[in-house]
Amino acid sequence: MNRPRILSGMRPTGPLHLGNLMGALENWVSLQDRYECFFSIVDWHSLTTDYADPSAIRQNVVDVATDWLAAGLDPARSTLFIQSLVPQHAELHLLLSMIVPVPWLERVPTYKEQQQNLKDKDLSTYGFLGYPLLQTADIIVYKANAVPVGEDQAAHVEIAREIVRRFNNFYGEVFPEPQTLLTEAKRIPGTDGRKMSKSYGNAIFLKDDPATAREKLRTMVTDPARKRRTDPGNPEICPVFDLHKAFSPAETQAWAAEGCRTAGIGCLDCKARLADHMLEHLAGIHARRPELEKRPDTVWDILLEGSRKAREVAEATMEDVRAAMKIDYRKP
Numbered sequence: 320m321n322r323p324r325i326l327s328g329m330r331p332t333g334p335l336h337l338g339n340l341m342g343a344l345e346n347w348v349s350l351q352d353r354y355e356c357f358f359s360i361v362d363w364h365s366l367t368t369d370y371a372d373p374s375a376i377r378q379n380v381v382d383v384a385t386d387w388l389a390a391g392l393d394p395a396r397s398t399l400f401i402q403s404l405v406p407q408h409a410e411l412h413l414l415l416s417m418i419v420p421v422p423w424l425e426r427v428p429t430y431k432e433q434q435q436n437l438k439d440k441d442l443s444t445y446g447f448l449g450y451p452l453l454q455t456a457d458i459i460v461y462k463a464n465a466v467p468v469g470e471d472q473a474a475h476v477e478i479a480r481e482i483v484r485r486f487n488n489f490y491g492e493v494f495p496e497p498q499t500l501l502t503e504a505k506r507i508p509g510t511d512g513r514k515m516s517k518s519y520g521n522a523i524f525l526k527d528d529p530a531t532a533r534e535k536l537r538t539m540v541t542d543p544a545r546k547r548r549t550d551p552g553n554p555e556i557c558p559v560f561d562l563h564k565a566f567s568p569a570e571t572q573a574w575a576a577e578g579c580r581t582a583g584i585g586c587l588d589c590k591a592r593l594a595d596h597m598l599e600h601l602a603g604i605h606a607r608r609p610e611l612e613k614r615p616d617t618v619w620d621i622l623l624e625g626s627r628k629a630r631e632v633a634e635a636t637m638e639d640v641r642a643a644m645k646i647d648y649r650k651p
């Protein structure tokens with residue numbers, strides 16, 4: 320029986336961190352058994368915001384792919400590819416742009432939000448407005464049945480569904496409506512307590528060796544009420560405790576919560592125990608990544624082969640699309 324097909328992507332913004340791992344990547348790894356998976360490094364999407372300086376994209380692509388493979392994405396089971404090596408995404412994006420009203424794009428919540436948040440960049444571009452359209456093309460060019468996303472991305476799948484309905488309404492049933500496969504969002508704060516993000520400089524990366532990861536944890540902010548070892552704290556407002564919830568077993572979480580509230584343990588004890596569990600969780604990645612780093616050519620070969628496979632699937636869809644839109648001149 321054919322497995323349902325899913326598509327998801329990541330922008331090549333640099334090496335991945337624990338937030339990426341726990342928010343998406345580990346979920347992707349587990350989905351490989353149940354779904355036919357297409358995972359894309361969406362380099363064109365990074366140009367929608369970082370068009371002025373693309374100098375880092377190439378290295379970022381290989382960094383992301385190396386992290387994917389180290390985390391357990393398996394090219395024998397999943398198609399791992401680079402978006403721009405599958406030009407069918409661009410062709411479908413263009414065709415969709417003919418039928419999608421501009422207000423549909425303007426009302427996507429992240430459109431205005433990001434324009435306000437990224438004030439140092441001019442995001443009044445056509446490409447940035449069309450970002451959800453390109454994302455829709457990314458999904459439906461594989462006729463994906465579902466898209467694994469966090470809740471914050473659900474609006475993008477919803478607009479993809481609306482676009483599919485509009486397309487199918489004009490030209491016949493070409494695309495399935497992609498479903499949302501909601502992933503559970505764990506809160507992964509960075510070392511300064513804000514959301515973990517490369518741009519905040521607060522991230523623990525998958526490429527960090529165990530000593531570096533441990534050191535970053537050691538200096539992480541805690542409940543500010545615990546100025547001295549004897550001050551009791553509140554684990555529910557401590558970002559270190561959020562990481563315990565993500566990595567430590569229930570008994571360690573109970574030990575940390577109790578010790579924190581009673582000042583029975585110090586923050587360094589608490590962090591050291593967390594580091595043990597976190598490093599145990601990351602042991603496979605720490606074992607595999609240095610080996611992959613030594614073989615960037617192998618990583619590129621995997622991406623090129625995945626992109627070739629993706630092109631075949633995407634081209635089959637585009638044949639249907641061109642036929643449906645009566646621009647199919649390749650056949651007599």
Ligand code: SF4
Pocket residue numbers: 541542545552553554557558559560575578579580584585586587589590
């Ligand atoms: S003991 Fe642990 S949970 Fe409590 S403030 Fe310190 S690091 Fe945070």
